[in-house]
Amino acid sequence: MYALIRQYEGLDAETRQTATRKANDELRTILSKAPGFVSYELLKPEGPDGSVTSISVFNSRAEAEASGKLAQEWVHKNLPQMTAPRHVAGELVAH
16 A cells, blocks of 8 residues: 655634635545555644645555656646645554
8 A cells, every 4th residue: 555645834723724624525535546546645744833734645656656747737727826745655564
């Protein structure tokens, strides 16, 4: 399995709330239909407010990367105020 982690920082409270709602209501549904989908989680990191982190897990790297492009396009269209995220990706070695 392969995971994509994206952290969006510098968000005001309203943007973070909107992103959380839309990701849960819309993006999760889109990603769940993508080939190889395993899970999609959204978390609010501990520490200072202003960030949100998504974790997407797919069966393969190719499926994860394809979904990442899909998610990036969705964010650009539906949450244009979001900053460019920090990315971490890799094979899950313990699960």
